[in-house]
Amino acid sequence: MKEVRVRFAPSPTGALHIGGVRTALYNFLLARKHKGTMILRIEDTDQTRFVPGAEEYIIDSLKWAGIEIDEGVGKGGPHAPYRQSERKAIYQKYAQQLVSEGKAYYAFDTEAELEAMRERLKAQGSSDQQYSSGTRMQMKNSLTLSEVEVAEKINSGVHYVIRLKVPTNEEIQLTDLIRGEVRVNSSQIDDKVLMKSDGMPTYHLANVVDDYLMKISHVIRGEEWLPSAPLHVLLYKFLRWEKEMPQFAHLPLLLKADGNGKLSKRDADKAGFPIFPLNWTDPKTNEFSTGFRENGYLPEALLNFLAFLGWNPGTEQEIFSMQELVDTFSIERIGKAGAKFDIHKAQWFNQQYLRAKTDQQLSAFLFESLKKENINCPEEKAIKVCAALKERVTFPQDFWEHGKFFFNAPTQFDHPLIAKKWNNDVVKFLSAYQEELKAQPTLNVESAKMLLDHTAQATGIASGKIMQMLRVVLTGGAAGPDLMQTMDIIGKDEAINRISFALENFNVKIP
RNA sequence: GGUCCGUUCGUCUAGGGGUUAGGACAUCAGAUUUUCAUUCUGGUAACACGGGUUCGAUUCCCGUACGGACUACCA
Numbered sequence: 001m002k003e004v005r006v007r008f009a010p011s012p013t014g015a016l017h018i019g020g021v022r023t024a025l026y027n028f029l030l031a032r033k034h035k036g037t038m039i040l041r042i043e044d045t046d047q048t049r050f051v052p053g054a055e056e057y058i059i060d061s062l063k064w065a066g067i068e069i070d071e072g073v074g075k076g077g078p079h080a081p082y083r084q085s086e087r088k089a090i091y092q093k094y095a096q097q098l099v100s101e102g103k104a105y106y107a108f109d110t111e112a113e114l115e116a117m118r119e120r121l122k123a124q125g126s127s128d129q130q131y132s133s134g135t136r137m138q139m140k141n142s143l144t145l146s147e148v149e150v151a152e153k154i155n156s157g158v159h160y161v162i163r164l165k166v167p168t169n170e171e172i173q174l175t176d177l178i179r180g181e182v183r184v185n186s187s188q189i190d191d192k193v194l195m196k197s198d199g200m201p202t203y204h205l206a207n208v209v210d211d212y213l214m215k216i217s218h219v220i221r222g223e224e225w226l227p228s229a230p231l232h233v234l235l236y237k238f239l240r241w242e243k244e245m246p247q248f249a250h251l252p253l254l255l256k257a258d259g260n261g262k263l264s265k266r267d268a269d270k271a272g273f274p275i276f277p278l279n280w281t282d283p284k285t286n287e288f289s290t291g292f293r294e295n296g297y298l299p300e301a302l303l304n305f306l307a308f309l310g311w312n313p314g315t316e317q318e319i320f321s322m323q324e325l326v327d328t329f330s331i332e333r334i335g336k337a338g339a340k341f342d343i344h345k346a347q348w349f350n351q352q353y354l355r356a357k358t359d360q361q362l363s364a365f366l367f368e369s370l371k372k373e374n375i376n377c378p379e380e381k382a383i384k385v386c387a388a389l390k391e392r393v394t395f396p397q398d399f400w401e402h403g404k405f406f407f408n409a410p411t412q413f414d415h416p417l418i419a420k421k422w423n424n425d426v427v428k429f430l431s432a433y434q435e436e437l438k439a440q441p442t443l444n445v446e447s448a449k450m451l452l453d454h455t456a457q458a459t460g461i462a463s464g465k466i467m468q469m470l471r472v473v474l475t476g477g478a479a480g481p482d483l484m485q486t487m488d489i490i491g492k493d494e495a496i497n498r499i500s501f502a503l504e505n506f507n508v509k510i511p
Numbered sequence: 512g513g514u515c516c517g518u519u520c521g522u523c524u525a526g527g528g529g530u531u532a533g534g535a536c537a538u539c540a541g542a543u544u545u546u547c548a549u550u551c552u553g554g555u556a557a558c559a560c561g562g563g564u565u566c567g568a569u570u571c572c573c574g575u576a577c578g579g580a581c582u583a584c585c586a
Contacts, residue, residue, distance in 0.1 A: 011586050046585055111584085127513050130582080161584050179516070188514050188582095196584040203586050227515055227581040250516085253579070257522075260578055305523095308535095312524060316534050335524080338579065342522045345536050355549095392548040402548095452545095467545035479547030 004036025005217050007072070008062075009207070011043040012054035015280035015289060016061045018341070019222065019254040019263060022306045026251065027220050028067045029307070029329040036217070040072030041210060042083045045200045052283055061277035065299045066322060079214045084206050091201035094209050094239060095162045095194050099142075103238045104194055107131075107141040107163045108153055130190035133168040159197035164204075164235070166191050172230040177218075177249040177331045184230040192231055204228060208235040216246045220331075223338075226250045249331050252310045253338040263341045265289065273343040277302075296395030297346065301353040305346045309339040319352055351394045362386035362399065369400030375407050384489050388481040402480070406489050409498055410476025417478050421469050422506050425459075429466045430473065432459050434499045443492035448484045473502040 008024040010016060031038040040062070042055055059074050071077030081087055098104035109117075109131075117139065118129040136143060141163070142150045154160065170186040194205040201209070211219060229248055236245040256267040268275035269289075278291035292302050304320055312335075313320075313328045320328065354362070363382040370377050385406050389399050404410075433455040440447055456463040471483055474495065480486065487495045 009586090013586075043586065049585065107584095114584090128582080130513095159584090163584095182515075184515070190582080193584050198584080200584090202584070207586090222580090223516070224580055224586090230515090252517080255579080262579075308523065310523090314525070316525085318535060337517055339524090340522060342536075345523065348536055389548095391550090464545060471546065477547090481546095481548085483545065 002217055003215075004031055004034035005039065005215050006031050006036065006220060007039040007041050007211070007214065007216055008067075008069075009041040009043050009210075009221075010058050011046065011049070012051060012058065013046070013049045014051050014054055014282065015276040015278075016058045017263075017265075018275050018277070018292070018306070021061065021065055021067075021277055021302075022254065022309060023220065023222060023251060024062055024067050025065070025303055025306055026249075026311070026329075026331075026334070027218075029325055030218060030220065030331065031070070032326040033329055037070045038068065039077070039079075039214060039216070040069040040075065040082065041214070042073045043203065043206065044083060044085045045196075045203065045206055047085070047198065047200065057278065057280060064293055065277060065303060067303075084210065085200070087206070087210070088199060088201075090213070091195065091205055091209055092199070095201070095205060098164070098194070098238060099162060101238075102165065104162050104164050105136075105142045106150060106154065106160050107139065107191075107193075108145075108158060108160045109140050113140065128190075131163065132190040133166060133187065136163075136165075136191055161193045161197050162195040163191040164194050164231075164238075166231075166234065172233055174229055174233045174248060176226070176229070177247055178252075178334050178336060179226070179250060182226070182229070186230075186234065189231050189234070192228075204231055204235065208232050208239070208241075211246055212236070212239070212241045212244055215244070218249060218331075219246045220249045220251065223250045223253050249334070252335055254309060255338045255340045257340050257342050271343065273346075296397050297350055298353045298396075301349040302346065304353070305349045308345075309341065310335050319349075319356075347394050354393060354396070355390060359383045359387045359390065362390065362396075365396035366399040366403070369397060370407070373400070373407075377407065381406075381489060384485075388485050388489065392481070405475040405477075405480075406486070409494070409501070410474075413476045414472050414478050417468065417472055418506060425461050426466050426469045427503065429455060429459050429461045429463075430470065430499050430503060433470075434496055434503070437492060437496050437499075440492065443487060443495065445484045445488045448487045448495075452484070470499075473506075474498050 006027040008020075008027050010020055028038050030036070040059070042058075044050055044055075055073065059069075062069065069075050071079070072082040095104060099106065114131065117131070117135060121129040121135070131139065138144075143165075145153070166189045167186050171183060172186055172189075173181060173183045176182055192204055193202050195201055210216075229250065233245070236242050254263045255261060256263045257271060263275065265275050274290045274292045274295050274297075276289050276291050277293060279294045280289045280291065281287070282289075293299070300322065303322065304318075304325070307320065307325050307329075308318070311329070311333055314333060360379075360383055363379060363386050366382050366386055367377070370382070385403050386399055389403050392402060393399060433451065436451045436455055437443065437448075440451060452463050467483065468478065471480060472478065474483065474486055474490070490498075
């Protein structure tokens with residue numbers, strides 16, 4: 001097998017879509033598996049759609065996700081430059097070659113003339129309104145104009161494009177690694193523009209030329225490219241690069257979770273989950289979008305989730321480290337059908353990955369939140385808090401969200417619950433418990449529990465009857481981690497303070 | 512409209528001419544627990560439809576339906 005060289009080739013027209021991350025991932029996995037090379041190429045041939053910052057965003061996103069680039073933009077390499085806008089002359093050369101060999105031609109039609117053609121064909125009831133073998137002889141191009149006219153036009157600076165002269169009625173066949181044989185009759189393909197009037201190539205030309213020059217072995221891209229793949233095959237043929245033609249693998253699409261259709265930012269917004277890896281503010285519209293990173297998704301969990309959208313190892317293992325993905329991945333096991341994007345599963349992966357970390361690793365997440373809140377905390381306490389909260393957390397920020405009461409006395413209490421459960425027995429029990437706590441030199445999980453049992457005995461009130469109120473008193477809420485553990489973490493003095501506060505303030509409500 | 516691609520539980524999917532059609536997420540119920548969560552146990556739930564081929568088809572073939580992509584001097 002020849003050296004595996006794959007490329008991820010986004011265009012810098014905005015934030016990187018999550019589907020793009022998956023495409024990049026599959027490319028990366030194949031490269032790593034075969035000790036090949038992962039290339040990042042920026043396809044910025046459409047100057048009108050260029051968005052400042054998008055390229056950096058793409059690079060940052062891949063870096064965050066752990067998808068490493070071996071060669072390309074931001075990295076350099078033997079085939080530089082890797083930004084297509086900087087390779088204009090190269091495409092120009094091949095386009096000229098095709099023209100001189102009669103495989104492409106100049107076209108001078110204006111937008112209005114193209115529109116008129118489409119309208120005319122439509123009116124005639126023609127099934128397709130393409131600029132193709134059937135219509136090209138009625139248009140203004142170097143096939144219909146004399147050599148002199150063409151030269152005149154070009155010299156006068158009139159805008160023109162170069163179009164591919166697609167042959168009539170020729171069977172074009174390609175083998176897609178995922179879909180098998182795909183056959184298309186060339187009559188279905190229109191005379192695609194290769195060079196635009198601004199001197200830039202279109203995707204089709206640039207893509208084929210670069211893949212050839214950069215010695216790409218596998219083109220792994222989204223299914224939306226399948227219809228134009230035959231055109232690309234034709235280009236390889238016309239350029240006599242058939243032998244070096246890469247293998248194609250067209251990935252199934254990522255679909256929206258409910259209903260049908262391609263996953264879009266709109267759907268994600270509606271369902272309340274991100275679709276971009278990192279936060280992004282569109283410089284043109286100023287529209288802000290949240291990212292997976294800022295929402296608390298761990299990159300390794302997101303990647304694991306993404307890897308399984310369209311691919312599976314055929315075993316029952318679900319949790320895969322990057323290395324395991326590399327070892328197990330194969331194009332043959334990529335499915336054909338589109339996959340709906342279900343954020344629940346992504347959350348489950350996140351939870352799994354979070355739980356697999358040590359309490360100390362987890363404490364780093366808590367410290368991030370504490371820093372924002374300007375709270376100092378010994379590492380020992382942070383670790384204990386994380387241990388207590390570990391099983392009930394999906395995102396890193398949950399440690400703070402679910403554990404605020406470990407650092408600040410609650411200011412809000414579950415009033416309906418208090419109204420229902422606060423009674424004289426509770427007051428009697430908590431008063432006694434408070435006294436026992438005061439008499440105790442140190443408080444830990446064991447002594448808190450021991451004292452609780454002792455208080456129950458002394459007052460004749462079962463501790464089960466007051467536990468929920470004790471929880472509200474200490475944490476403000478009705479649910480949370482083990483109470484004895486909670487008391488151990490907040491400490492003796494704070495526990496006593498919170499009980500006193502409740503005794504003084506909750507008492508009022510008892511008739 | 513045309514071309515191309517696709518279709519197994521609600522979702523991600525395994526499987527493949529003869530299976531009790533398997534797993535995971537979600538969901539429901541029970542158990543455990545001082546609450547919630549976790550954990551454990553169990554349950555509901557799928558081969559789009561119609562023809563062939565075959566002793567037998569969810570699996571192979573052909574249609575139909577449905578869905579999707581593409582149909583720009585966008586990628």
